[in-house]
Amino acid sequence: MTKESTTENLDKEIAAQSCEVKAVWRQYFELCKPKVIALIVFTAVVGMFMAVPKPNLPPMDLVFFACLGIYLAAGSAAAINHIVDRYVDSQMARTKSRPVATGQISSKNALIFALSLGAISMFILVKFVNSFTALLTFISLIGYAVVYTMYLKRATPQNIVIGGAAGAAPPVLGWAAMTGGLDPHFSDSFWLFLIIFIWTPPHFWALAIYRRHDYSKAKIPMLPVTHGVQYTRLHILLYTILLLVISVMPYYTGMSGQFYYYSALVLGLIFLAYAIALFFSDDEKLPLRTFVYSIYYLMAMFAVLLIDHYIHTDVRVKYLF
Numbered sequence: 001m002t003k004e005s006t007t008e009n010l011d012k013e014i015a016a017q018s019c020e021v022k023a024v025w026r027q028y029f030e031l032c033k034p035k036v037i038a039l040i041v042f043t044a045v046v047g048m049f050m051a052v053p054k055p056n057l058p059p060m061d062l063v064f065f066a067c068l069g070i071y072l073a074a075g076s077a078a079a080i081n082h083i084v085d086r087y088v089d090s091q092m093a094r095t096k097s098r099p100v101a102t103g104q105i106s107s108k109n110a111l112i113f114a115l116s117l118g119a120i121s122m123f124i125l126v127k128f129v130n131s132f133t134a135l136l137t138f139i140s141l142i143g144y145a146v147v148y149t150m151y152l153k154r155a156t157p158q159n160i161v162i163g164g165a166a167g168a169a170p171p172v173l174g175w176a177a178m179t180g181g182l183d184p185h186f187s188d189s190f191w192l193f194l195i196i197f198i199w200t201p202p203h204f205w206a207l208a209i210y211r212r213h214d215y216s217k218a219k220i221p222m223l224p225v226t227h228g229v230q231y232t233r234l235h236i237l238l239y240t241i242l243l244l245v246i247s248v249m250p251y252y253t254g255m256s257g258q259f260y261y262y263s264a265l266v267l268g269l270i271f272l273a274y275a276i277a278l279f280f281s282d283d284e285k286l287p288l289r290t291f292v293y294s295i296y297y298l299m300a301m302f303a304v305l306l307i308d309h310y311i312h313t314d315v316r317v318k319y320l321f
Helices: 003-031 032-051 060-084 086-091 107-129 131-155 158-165 170-179 186-209 212-217 223-227 229-247 258-280 287-310
Strands: none
Touching: 003 060, 003 107, 032 060, 032 186, 032 287, 060 086, 060 107, 060 158, 060 170, 086 131, 086 212, 107 287, 131 158, 131 170, 158 186, 158 223, 170 186, 186 212, 186 229, 186 258, 186 287, 212 223, 229 258, 258 287
16 A cells, blocks of 8 residues: 555545534534524523613623523523433424434433533523522523423423423523613513513414424324314414513513514514414415414514614603503
């Protein structure tokens, strides 16, 4: 074998090893459900900025460490979800290629990864943010990874309603990260929590209708499986109406201004139009389109909240009903 061929084989081996390392890195990254976490962190960031009176900005170092801690905690919870749901994931077309379900990452290694992320998250939040945020984040992590994933998901068709509280927490975490919970307006973060909490059922039930056969095969008691599609469509419609009402409450409490109010109405009415169409239509693709719109809806709502925070006069008017 010539020196040139030996060098060429070595280069190929190094390239193959490099590709393998990249593939493993991507698999672990996938455990964190990065697309879902991106939306979670975005809503947390909006909570951070809204916690600080305009025209001031929150300290960027605090924002960085809070985002990092929340991201890692959410990644930890997502990885635990992969472990617990590995059999369920292997039965469903949408999730059967996930790394734990396929055996690309062992449950043991995934658990070590999840616990490591969780521990690092708590350290960052306690050391660089504040203990109150760390506590709330830990409660949210347990709520999703243990209460929802290990129990509620298999126990009741209302799983996503009850378990949605954990997913609705990020704006509150962001607000707490900036104020330590001592801000007199900390209760305003409740409206951000409530928007996500009420948004979660119609968002997820739309996907559940579209994937109902997968859930049935995996024996997960999602609402379309246990109570039928039409019953689920009705509840999507009812929750969307409730969401429209809740979404304008930041305006009526003086927390947000007219820009937010009219934007929330437009976005909410479009969501309601999807829900009404879904209730009356048998179009098999409509649930998926509704699900996709719901994601854009939440992103837009929090973007509008952030913009409005810096352009409206914060009078904190309290209305009586």
